[in-house]
Amino acid sequence: MENVLVSRGNHHDAHDCLTGSEKPPPLDLSHHFSEVTKRRTASKIKQAYKFFQIPGILNVAGGLPNVSFFPFDTLEAQAAKPERWTPSPNHPGESVAAAGSSNPTAASHIVVPKSLDERDPLKKIDLASVLQYGLAQGYPPLYSWVRQLTREHLHPNTPYRDGPEVILTCGSTDGFSKTLNLLVDQWTEGVNDVTERPGLLCEEFLYTNVLAQSMPLGTQIVTVKSDESGMAAGGPGGLEDVLANWDPSKGKRPHLMYTVTLGHNPTGIVLSVERKKEIYAVCSKYDVIIIEDEPYWYLQFPSAAVEEAKSRGKPVPSPPVQSHHKPNRSSGYPFLDSLTPSFIDLDVDGRVIRLDTFSKTVAPGCRLGWITAQPTFIERFERITEATTQQPSGFVQGLISELVLGPQHQPESSRSAFSLLRSSREKATFTGWNMDGWVRWLEGLRGMYERRMVRMCRILDSGARLISVSSSSSGSRPSSSSTSTDEQDTPLTVSLSPTPLYTFSWPRGGMFIWLRMHLESHPLWGTPSPKLGGKPLDGLPLSTALMVFLTTKPFRVLAGNGAMFSANDEVRQRMGWAYFRVCFAAETEDNVDVAASRFVDGVHAYWRVRDVAVIEKLLESLEDPGKSGLEEGEEEVQREDAEEHGLFRLASYMGC
Amino acid sequence: MENVLVSRGNHHDAHDCLTGSEKPPPLDLSHHFSEVTKRRTASKIKQAYKFFQIPGILNVAGGLPNVSFFPFDTLEAQAAKPERWTPSPNHPGESVAAAGSSNPTAASHIVVPKSLDERDPLKKIDLASVLQYGLAQGYPPLYSWVRQLTREHLHPNTPYRDGPEVILTCGSTDGFSKTLNLLVDQWTEGVNDVTERPGLLCEEFLYTNVLAQSMPLGTQIVTVKSDESGMAAGGPGGLEDVLANWDPSKGKRPHLMYTVTLGHNPTGIVLSVERKKEIYAVCSKYDVIIIEDEPYWYLQFPSAAVEEAKSRGKPVPSPPVQSHHKPNRSSGYPFLDSLTPSFIDLDVDGRVIRLDTFSKTVAPGCRLGWITAQPTFIERFERITEATTQQPSGFVQGLISELVLGPQHQPESSRSAFSLLRSSREKATFTGWNMDGWVRWLEGLRGMYERRMVRMCRILDSGARLISVSSSSSGSRPSSSSTSTDEQDTPLTVSLSPTPLYTFSWPRGGMFIWLRMHLESHPLWGTPSPKLGGKPLDGLPLSTALMVFLTTKPFRVLAGNGAMFSANDEVRQRMGWAYFRVCFAAETEDNVDVAASRFVDGVHAYWRVRDVAVIEKLLESLEDPGKSGLEEGEEEVQREDAEEHGLFRLASYMGC
Known part of the structure; x- marks a missing residue:
């Protein structure tokens, strides 16, 4: 196994030196597709779509209501500025720049107008387009923005040729459901052969809705042992052990893995690049598709180790060596560069399907996210989307497009006295968060969550041991309640129990503290x-x-x-x-x-x-x-x- | 077959006299459920939900961001008044009431506030609830409103005990996808037995995305002949013929039917109650589940027959006898009462799954709709939803809740000088469309579409025959182009060709004219x-x-x-x-x-x-x-x- 890891590791490093078009293409992994997925075909009507684009053509073909019949004339919102929250440092001890906004808590008014006279679909953000039937991959302006965020800023170093593609989803539960649709054939005992039973590798503790989604398909859940650093690649019960010693009489050797690597739910672990490389090598060896679900991606807490040590009176560890493999291309943002790389960034083969969501960065009720994977997978996801959800709601796509891209230009009809009055009151024209604003918003959120984490962990640390209160005469008998001790008049001895009530590591990411009671x-x-x-x-x-x-x-x-x-x-x-x-x-x-x-x-x-x-x-x-x-x-x-x-x-x- | 129809027909009529609790319950049709659907279980975490409701409890259990972290402080919109469009009469020759609004084209400003101090979840419409994780059945205020619309106004006479239930969907493509999930087991040639192959009954012409959704599962598409009144229950190639003479060596006898009955896509036919009763009886006899997809439900055109006759110089037919079975309970609205009843209204057995959508009444980009069916089906749809889409986007659920229900009360924080200014400018406080407004909006839409239909059909009628233009000397030779005839100086004979270029019936509903070229x-x-x-x-x-x-x-x-x-x-x-x-x-x-x-x-x-x-x-x-x-x-x-x-x-x- 050592050999495998080393060779794979070198494989990765070699790729880092190549530019996009010099890299080898992703592997053809279509043998993993479910029968249903293989049978999906592109819409036959597609042929005719080009005619929609002819200037001046009148459309009596599409069965869609004219925009004038929509009862909404605008969609609007009061939206935060990207500077609303104060960031925390990317590395322990670093200072953080000032807010950079005179009134960071103020809101901006954003408006999606009814209809813009704009020919470029990437700049046309209006109700006439976003509340109409649309594209499975996503609303063009938002799709294009998410694609740029993903390819240029989150994963500029994906090791396969031309990098990954994206498709918008209705959130990551939908994304995972579509991934099962892509890769899992329904299996039924007594109907299908046991050797065909699909298997899903996962940690012993996980977000269990994943089980509720997978198990009804007949999928076998196969757990992999974890240590304090997350899923184990080697060792007894580790990934290689599970796969190498697979008993085919219990089902097909699992071809899928589900995992959360940054701020694991529920354990709060951030999987290191080194561990990711080990796991990836095993997955590559045994041809396993990795489903990386990252709802907490931006919530990595650089201060956790230092603050944990301080809180517990232990020696403060020296700042961690930046052991991330050196990317040949920066994300363009120190914040994004400081995050532990994704499995996508190590994905030589094209076997990683990554799920992102707006649930934690905007709100869970968005029901909006995206999938990142090699292009062949994304093409199949488009076919799956056409047959299921069609597209995320235009209400959320429109408002988030407007938030991140800003008004492209103001339609004449909405330049009313009222809107002018509004603009002047707000003393600023909203121009969209843009990519800088989006990253700044994420930094602020990370700051907020990191400070909450520190506060809560300190309190939990302070109360981790049982306080035995006893009268000096009666030894170690604990009182039955805290109030009853107040009534006694005898001298008291307060002692901390030798074993704590609970122990825990301060979470290195995510939203959760995981306590061993x-x-x-x-x-x-x-x-x-x-x-x-x-x-x-x-x-x-x-x-x-x-x-x-x-x-x-x-x-x-x-x-x-x-x-x-x-x-x-x-x-x-x-x-x-x-x-x-x-x-x-x-x-x-x-x-x-x-x-x-x-x-x-x-x-x-x-x-x-x-x-x-x-x-x-x-x-x-x-x-x-x-x-x-x-x-x-x-x-x-x-x-x-x-x-x-x-x-x-x-x-x-x-x-x- | 006559006997079957008569007995089933009587069966229906007998039910009309019974009140809700006297009616027999729907049949147990769970043998139709797919293996995957049968294996779905309710969330084990449910047990704990009751604790969420304890007043003053602090929640460190749920992995959800606090509302303060959402970058939206409000969602707002300029929304139409229900009176924006002029209705058309419910019966030919009837007059239509005046608009009832001094300025029907004006818009009202609606606001979903950040957080309301409201304990009743049916009255709490705010971002704190609608942008949070929510219920699979739908956002409580909107779910409750849709349930009332469906049970009290659309289908107050469903023949089974206590009537149907509802669940919101991400539009009807999603609704149909979930229906396949409910009822269809994946079938693969060579893997599964041919006698298990599922079949879907449908018309020869249909919205073909239904095929793209069904066929990859291995479903066999089985067409039923139609005549000028829609799908045929009897006769060669009709429904009874297909089912009675089914060859099991080609697959399982179909247990599903897909149809659109009001304004069929593409034929524009409105299926009569009489025809529905015949079809329902056959489905009942052969245990077929009916999937009734009704995107155009409110677009029934009472004037079509009369205007068609007028346009073609034919005798104007006498108004159709109101042959709908007499409901013992009115919908409460003459407009809704005037529409041809749904299969749900005849559904003695509980074998109808009806798909509704906001795509044509609000906008396609909503990606919002609902399913109506017997309660056991709806319970399974909830499990399916939890494992796929979770819920429709809160952005559309919130804004449509606010539109139809209005502000429950104004939060102190939003009573700014700005909002007061706005209110005074608009000279009216928006109070929500409510049920009356919703029905009025539908009437207005029907009016708009009906008038468009009439205008377009008249033009099509006027041009249905080829105009042969010939010089009087040269007989019937048609000219090669219209301009070339102008150049000639000889006398012309204009004649209409004896056979038309195309023939068609004026559509009785929907959005389409279906021309036989x-x-x-x-x-x-x-x-x-x-x-x-x-x-x-x-x-x-x-x-x-x-x-x-x-x-x-x-x-x-x-x-x-x-x-x-x-x-x-x-x-x-x-x-x-x-x-x-x-x-x-x-x-x-x-x-x-x-x-x-x-x-x-x-x-x-x-x-x-x-x-x-x-x-x-x-x-x-x-x-x-x-x-x-x-x-x-x-x-x-x-x-x-x-x-x-x-x-x-x-x-x-x-x-x-």
């Missing part, structure tokens, strides 16, 4: 539970009860446990119970510290629970759809109302 | 073509050449021929060539008459083409992607530019 040290661990048929309490019930306990007064904080992110029941039983995922993204700025403190307080209080019946009651309340936690109250009524409206079918809400 | 009467019919290897010119080449000819100067009009709407090659060869579809929806108001006249002029001129080489050149130019029609010119350059941008991949553009 040491439930084995809970006083009730191993105590028989009458309601569980006398079974001793162990990881899963104690973990589940903790989750419910945290939602009760006065803690009132909701965190997900590792069972929710386990790839299968074996993982769930073996170690899923031991983890909690804490997100620092969802709450308001003011609540970040409060939530962390409540979490810490709740965990401490939980360790003071000595009555098995309390645990049992917590578990019961989870099973009962009408109950939450220990109390009953006015919220029940409200919950029933909401339930009636079907509000609890919040697909993938927690797992995102 | 009598190409058999073209002077070059049967003339051998050297470039076609000496083959005599017949339907397909003459039809294709006509399409290209119409795009040339001075006609410059683009129409689709029937080959584009043929279900298969047999239909294309047999009769596809004979039809042209002319759409009266896409052009500007001013161009409707111009386009019709140019079409007529072009057809007449085509009948004057006497040189086989001209036809051959027209056909050649179609094959050559760089050429259009007979001329070459500046447009070539522009076309190449556009092609480079991939603009010709306009999926389903013409077929919509």
Whole structure:
């Protein structure tokens, strides 16, 4: 295996010296396509499209309403300036430039007009084009902008000839669904041969909607072991081990891998370039397609290692050596250059399908993203898109086009007294974020999330150990509650327990802190539970009860446990119970510290629970759809109302 | 067969007398579900959703960005008033009420605010909710509104207990894709047994994107004959014939039917209730699921029969007897009551899946629609949606919610001097279209399209016959061109040819006029073509050449021929060539008459083409992607530019 890695590694490095057209083309990997995908054909009507472009031609062919019938005369928005948020340094200790805007929190007014007299489709951003039937690859101005962002700024060094292509999606769940459509044939036990059963490689912990999408197709989920640096390429249970020792009687050797490499969900790990090269080499050797899903791509936290050491009173590590392979072309932005390269940047073969999304950079409700891959794959994605979603909504495509590209020119009809009044009030003409603004927005977001991460991790660090409070006479007996100790008048001894309640690494990226809860040290661990048929309490019930306990007064904080992110029941039983995922993204700025403190307080209080019946009651309340936690109250009524409206079918809400 | 029809018909009528809870429940039709659909499970995380609703709980569970990080502070639009367009009468001869608005063309300003302090999710229309991760069934306010529209106003008389449910889609292409996902197992020759091959029943002419969606799954397309009233239930080649005489060695007897019943694409037919009852009875007998796709639902033209007769100097028919089965509950709107009932309204068994869309009522770029079906189907659609599109874009859901529901209340922060100024300028506070406004908007659209249809059909009627112009001395020799006749000084005889160039019925609904072109009467019919290897010119080449000819100067009009709407090659060869579809929806108001006249002029001129080489050149130019029609010119350059941008991949553009 060493040999494989070295040779592949050299392969990459050799490619870095070549220019676009000197590089070899991507491999023909069409043998991976599903039967359905192979059978898709381009629209026969295409022949006729050229006629649409004849100047002055009248169209009685297309079955589409004239723009005058759309009830919207404009789409508008108040949009942030790119400078709204303060960035954090790209490297520990670096300083950050000033905001560069006199009033960074102010908003600009943007307008998509009804109809522009503009012949260049890349400059025509109007309702007449964006609310009409459109192109599967995306609305031309936005498609073109995303393609430029991807090819010139995110992945200017893709190792195959002429680089990757892109297609817009309705977000990355849609992107992954289309990837399954591209690569997976439906498999049914008893109908199809077991040796044909498709397999999907993934980490033991992951965003489980991926399973809900893959498994109904008959796909076998195949987990790969991870260490503290992410998915393992070698070693027992690592990628090479799984593939080299594959038992064909259990299904086809997996030809697909799903992974998140920058700010992994739920573990917060950033996969290093070195590890990526190792994994890529194994995938190349065993002909595995890598599906790289990167919703948190821009959220890499250079300060995490340093701040973690400081918070824990450990020696501050020297800044990491910039071990990224030296690209021969810069992204044009120090911020983008500072991010750990993508699998796409190492993709000699053209076997990487990367999923990007606007969900975390603009908003999840956009339902807008894009796929990056070799051109043959993208062509098939276009056919799949024509047969499924057709295109993302023009409402979001239009407003985001206007945001990033700005008004191309103002139509005469909209230069009303009203709009002039508006312009003068705002004292500036909005000119679009452009690429610089987009990158600046991402830097600001990274700054916000990084500072939240640091604040929350510090609080979690400060509360990681159990504080034993005891009267000096009675040894180490912990008090049953914090209030009861106040009532006592005897001298107290405060001591930190030798083993922490939880341990964790500060996340190097993403939105999540991944805590190993040491439930084995809970006083009730191993105590028989009458309601569980006398079974001793162990990881899963104690973990589940903790989750419910945290939602009760006065803690009132909701965190997900590792069972929710386990790839299968074996993982769930073996170690899923031991983890909690804490997100620092969802709450308001003011609540970040409060939530962390409540979490810490709740965990401490939980360790003071000595009555098995309390645990049992917590578990019961989870099973009962009408109950939450220990109390009953006015919220029940409200919950029933909401339930009636079907509000609890919040697909993938927690797992995102 | 008569018996079947009668008994099923009675079955329907009996149901009309029952109230919602007295009706029998829909049949369990889950045996139709695909294996993949059966294997889908509800999210395991659902258990935890109830905790999200606890007042004051802090959320560190969900991996979602806080609303403050969205770069949009509002979404806004200038929106039409519901009264913008003048309706047409619901019944011929009826008068139409006045506009009811002092300035019907004016627009109202609508605003979706960033965050409302509103606990009722049905009243909370803000960016904090609509741009966040959401529910597969749809954004609660909009979902609830669509559900009310569907259950109370469109289908208040569905014959099964408690009526149908709904789920929002990303438009009807997405809706049909999800329907295939629900009902069709991938089938591959050589892998799966031929007797398992799924089949889809459809008309001989249809929106062919349906084929592009179905066929890659291995679905067999099975055509059913139509007559002038639409799909035939009985008779040779009719539905009963196809199903009763099914040869299982060619595949499974089809369990799916695709159809458009109101303003059929491309034929413009409105399927009568009587015909629907016959078809439904056969589907019930043979256990076929009916997929009713109704993009043109509101575009039914009561004046078509009368105006057609007037235009052709024929006796004006007496108003049609309102033969719709008498519903026991009105929709609440005379306009909706006047439309021919849907298959859903006859759906005793719960075997109808109806697809609706906002594409023609708001704009195609919405990518928003909904599915109506029995609750068990809708539950499965929710699971499918969670694994594919998740939800329609929040941008369109938010703006359409605001349009139809209006502001629930104004947030303090947006009551700026600016917004007060704006309100006062507009002299009215926008209160939402509400259900009345929505129906009024539809009535106005119907009026606009109906008047366009009448205008275009009159022009087409006036030019349906070839005008033979000849000098009185030289008998019936047609002139070679219209200009050349002007040069002659001899007396002329103008005569109408006995057989028309084309015949057609005025469309009773939809957006299309479907013309039978009598190409058999073209002077070059049967003339051998050297470039076609000496083959005599017949339907397909003459039809294709006509399409290209119409795009040339001075006609410059683009129409689709029937080959584009043929279900298969047999239909294309047999009769596809004979039809042209002319759409009266896409052009500007001013161009409707111009386009019709140019079409007529072009057809007449085509009948004057006497040189086989001209036809051959027209056909050649179609094959050559760089050429259009007979001329070459500046447009070539522009076309190449556009092609480079991939603009010709306009999926389903013409077929919509």
